[in-house]
Amino acid sequence: MLISLYSSYHRSSKFAALLLTMTILGGLAVPAAADPMAQPLLSESDIAYVGRFALPDGGSEPATYAYGGYGMAFYKQADGTNTLFVSGHVYGTGYYGQVQVPSDAQLKSASTGYSGLVQATVIQKIANAMEGHGEIENNYNPNWSL
Structure with a gap:
């Protein structure tokens, strides 16, 4: 199963939790050894x-x-x-968290407004996966490395 995510965000603190619109593409599982050029192309109907x-x-x-x-x-x-691994705040290089994608039933029961949306469950809280390596010092450092 492939997943495609479209995101939108807003400056207010209520929208600070990224709003995701999720699309699932089913029936296109590709074995690891398969030649990607031989696989069918995705179309709108998929x-x-x-x-x-x-x-x-x-x-x-x-x-x-x-x-x-x-x-x-x-x-x-x-x-x-x-689940999804999601990057954190744009200023936090290397910060990632893992959340559980709500079930299809939960997604279908959500209302149209932001306050009625189902909230993803935290699996792993946001942490610095790079343990401080790779941070850009003094706003910009051309010599930074991992």
């Missing part, structure tokens, strides 16, 4: 809207999802739980 949810509010820079969500990766856990 995409189905499932719902949207909010990331958890709270935290302070850089350990917050506010202004974050620029880097996301889908991960299906061994028990079948769908």
Whole structure:
């Protein structure tokens, strides 16, 4: 299963938890050894809207999802739980957290306004995955490295 995420964010603290609109593409599982050039192309009919949810509010820079969500990766856990690894605040290089994607039933029951959205459950709170390596010092340092 492939997942495509579209994000939007707002400056207010209520929208600081990144709002995600989620699209799941089903039936296109590709074996690791398969030649990607031989796989079928995606078309509009392969995409189905499932719902949207909010990331958890709270935290302070850089350990917050506010202004974050620029880097996301889908991960299906061994028990079948769908999760996302999501980058934190834009100023926090290397900060990531893991959240559980709400179930289809939860997504369908959410209202249209932000306050009625289902909130993702935290699996791993935001932390610096780079343990301080790779931070840009003094706003810009051309010699920074991992």
